[in-house]
Amino acid sequence: MESFESDSPQEQRFVRLFAQTQRALHAYIVALVYDPNVAADLLQETNIVLWRRFADYEEGMSFLAWARGIARRTVLNYRRSSARQIATLDPQLLEELATRLSNIAEEPISRLEVLNECLRKLKDTDRQLIMARYEPGNSVNSMADKLSRPVNSVSQSLSRIRRVLADCMERNVQAAQRCAD
Structure with a gap:
């Protein structure tokens, strides 16, 4: 070698x-x-x-x-x-x-890496829904039409998924910071 x-x-x-x-x-x-x-x-x-x-x-x-x-x-x-x-x-x-x-x-702890990890932990349907929301031209209204769901239902699902992602990121960032200390 x-x-x-x-x-x-x-x-x-x-x-x-x-x-x-x-x-x-x-x-x-x-x-x-x-x-x-x-x-x-x-x-x-x-x-x-x-x-x-x-x-x-x-x-x-x-x-x-x-x-x-x-x-x-x-x-x-x-x-x-x-x-x-x-x-x-x-x-x-x-x-x-x-x-x-x-x-x-x-940053010592890349928030982007943490977000990607949290996205991977979501159920497939939740991940697809949140990813679809941020595709160009998509709105909650257009998604509700495509999914045949009420707008309020899609909006509530997106809010729940965002909370899950935020909580996951907070836990992972804190855990990584504790390990770095």
């Missing part, structure tokens, strides 16, 4: 920056595609591009911000080429989401 010490300084620098950002980069991609399996594939594609284009990375700039830019383009390319994707976001909305996520300060 090859020794890490024999790697070039550039390779060592890449590996260090790469290792520090993988979890945050994965959470970022999951937030854009909502499917952990697709996100894992897109993360691998992003990692390949990161390695190939590492010479373009400028010392002093945020490696995570640079990596997120590459990940965003990887996700956009995936969305363009994937006609089978059921729930796609408008490219302009995706761009805005990517920009907002890129501006989130790095």
Whole structure:
């Protein structure tokens, strides 16, 4: 097995920056595609591009911000080429989401990771309902029509799901902070 010490300084620098950002980069991609399996594939594609284009990375700039830019383009390319994707976001909305996520300060406990974990814990029907609510063009009224349910019923279900998510996030953030202390 090859020794890490024999790697070039550039390779060592890449590996260090790469290792520090993988979890945050994965959470970022999951937030854009909502499917952990697709996100894992897109993360691998992003990692390949990161390695190939590492010479373009400028010392002093945020490696995570640079990596997120590459990940965003990887996700956009995936969305363009994937006609089978059921729930796609408008490219302009995706761009805005990517920009907002890129501006989130790095926290020891990523709220985005916590949210994704809490979303995974929801019942499938609840997760589908809350995800559908935030698709472009969807409103509570249009969802009620599609589901053949009263508007008030859909609204109450969404409120209940949001409370469950908020409680889950609060518990997980507090637990992670206790472990970090």
